[in-house]
Amino acid sequence: MSSGSAIRGSRIGSSPMRPDERSEPAPRREVIYHCSTGHTSRILFAAEASAPETWDCPRCGQPAGLDGQNPPGRLRSEPYKSHLAYVKERRSDEDAAKILEEALAKVRQRRGE
Incomplete structure (x- = not known):
């Protein structure tokens, strides 16, 4: 026998069961940054936004650059x-x-x- 609850079996704040045509995500592009310790970070930016030359590495905190062959130097603490x-x-x-x-x-x- 059914309890009559329409939200049974789904959690609060869950995403819709099927994608809605009005909720298409904004176009994005992936930019890859390399730090001097060898970490590679893939950061998503809006398609029309310009990517900065350097980005802080999320793993070690050192500056990361766009050139994988010549990453920026380490910060002096x-x-x-x-x-x-x-x-x-x-x-x-x-x-x-x-x-x-x-x-x-x-x-x-x-x-x-």
Whole structure:
């Protein structure tokens, strides 16, 4: 005996049982990118859109290009820098010595030395 439910046996959000003539997908083209680690990525773009020269590889994150024989080089990853390393880039040793002397003088003045 049937329960009378029209959607029995299909899940919510499922696609239509047969393709509808009004839902034809937009024309696309496939562009192949190659990264320096040997990965190949196939990216779909709209047919009328221009493909960029480089694309980030979805597997390793390195830049990938259209030329399989000459892929773009690897990105250099910058090492972590501490606050002190950034300060040392901006200040010379002489400036640091002057600032230290000024700070020590203020501390000594507060302490009454």
